[in-house]
Amino acid sequence: NAGVTQTPKFRVLKTGQSMTLLCAQDMNHEYMYWYRQDPGMGLRLIHYSVGEGTTAKGEVPDGYNVSRLKKQNFLLGLESAAPSQTSVYFCASSYEPRQPQHFGDGTRLSIL
Amino acid sequence: AQKVTQVQTEISVVEKEDVTLDCVYETRDTTYYLFWYKQPPSGELVFLIRRNSFDEQNEISGRYSWNFQKSTSSFNFTITASQVVDSAVYFCALRAGNNRKLIWGLGTSLAVNP
Numbered sequence: 005n006a007g008v009t010q011t012p013k014f015r016v017l018k019t020g021q022s023m024t025l026l027c028a029q030d031m032n033h034e035y036m037y038w039y040r041q042d043p044g045m046g047l048r049l050i051h052y053s054v055g056e057g058t059t060a061k062g063e064v065p066d067g068y069n070v071s072r073l074k075k076q077n078f079l080l081g082l083e084s085a086a087p088s089q090t091s092v093y094f095c096a097s098s099y100e101p102r103q104p105q106h107f108g109d110g111t112r113l114s115i116l
Numbered sequence: 117a118q119k120v121t122q123v124q125t126e127i128s129v130v131e132k133e134d135v136t137l138d139c140v141y142e143t144r145d146t147t148y149y150l151f152w153y154k155q156p157p158s159g160e161l162v163f164l165i166r167r168n169s170f171d172e173q174n175e176i177s178g179r180y181s182w183n184f185q186k187s188t189s190s191f192n193f194t195i196t197a198s199q200v201v202d203s204a205v206y207f208c209a210l211r212a213g214n215n216r217k218l219i220w221g222l223g224t225s226l227a228v229n230p
Contacts, residue, residue, distance in 0.1 A: 035216070046207065046222040054216060062217065094161065101216050102149050102168075107161040 006030050010095050010108035017085045017115045025080040025111050027095030035098045036078040037105065038062075038070060040091040047094065053078055085115045118143045120210050122221035129198055130229050137193045137224045139208035145169075148212035150191040152182065155223070156204040164206075167191060198228045 011026045027036065038050040039062075049062030053072040067089060069081045078097075082089060092112050096105040123138035141150065152164040165175060167184050175182045179196045195202050205225045209218040 037217075044222070047220045049217055052217065060216075092159070096161075101211050101218075104151060104163040104166055105218065106163070109160050 008095055008097055008106050008108040010093075010111050012111060013109065014112050015114070017082075017113065019085060019087060019115060021085050021115075022081070022083050023085065024082075025093055025095075025113075027078045027080070027097075027108060029076055029078075029095075029097040029106070031097060031099075031106065032075070033097035033099050033106070034075075035100060035105075036072065037096045037098075038068070038078065038080045039094045039096065040064065040089075041094060041110075042091050050080065050093075087115050089113065090115045118145075118210060118212050118215065118219045120208055120219050120221040122206075122208055122224045124224045125222070126225045126227070128227045128229065131200060132197050133228075134194060134196050135198050135226065135228075137195075137206050137208075137226065139191045139193065139221060141189050141191065141208075141210045141219075143210060143212040145213035148210060150184065151209040151211070151218065152191075152193050153207045153209065154204045155207065156201075161207075164193075195226075198226075200228050200230055202226060203228045 008029045034055050037052040039047045048064045051070040056075040059070045071079045092110050095108040098105045119142040121140045129135045148169045150167045154162045181194045183192045205223045207223045208221040
């Protein structure tokens with residue numbers, strides 16, 4: 005029962021470096037989401053996807069890009085990391101918006 | 117506008133006390149769904165319950181119960197006889213109308229002390 009798997013779990017970057025966070029789900033869900041969680045700010049939606057080949061902006065999309073080339077994978081990219089992007093990143097998926105979202109275990113990202 | 121307000125930011129109780137976490141929502145849509153999630157200190161987010169706007173029945177699951185009141189736009193969560201393992205951040209969320217996204221509250225941090 006893998007559910008939603010995020011890779012990596014931890015990462016430290018230097019300012020200006022790039023990286024990609026991978027999210028994989030094995031539940032055949034159409035919808036996938038990337039959130040960031042910062043102290044006192046709850047969960048903020050970065051980008052989401054309503055199906056293979058689609059992406060849409062959330063409430064805090066600046067500095068991030070995403071791709072959904074395969075239904076089961078949703079990639080989050082940071083082209084030029086900034087200290088303000090230090091956060092815990094969560095991926096989630098759902099069959100459709102009325103259904104509960106299933107979350108990965110999170111990626112803790114520190115940018116120095 | 118759609119909004120979720122979790123009234124308490126932090127709650128601290130002693131084990132075996134009952135505790136209620138308040139969630140107040142705003143939406144003009146008549147069809148909507150409300151969710152509660154738990155985030156224990158280990159960090160993962162765990163789905164607890166979903167309730168739709170047409171079902172005002174209260175729900176009980178073991179020591180957990182949920183009170184949905186459309187008249188006050190509230191979906192409150194009560195833990196009876198709290199335990200240390202209940203210590204977590206609890207999030208309330210709303211999906212209303214045709215919105216493809218959830219609107220999240222900022223969470224209530226619950227500490228249950230032995």
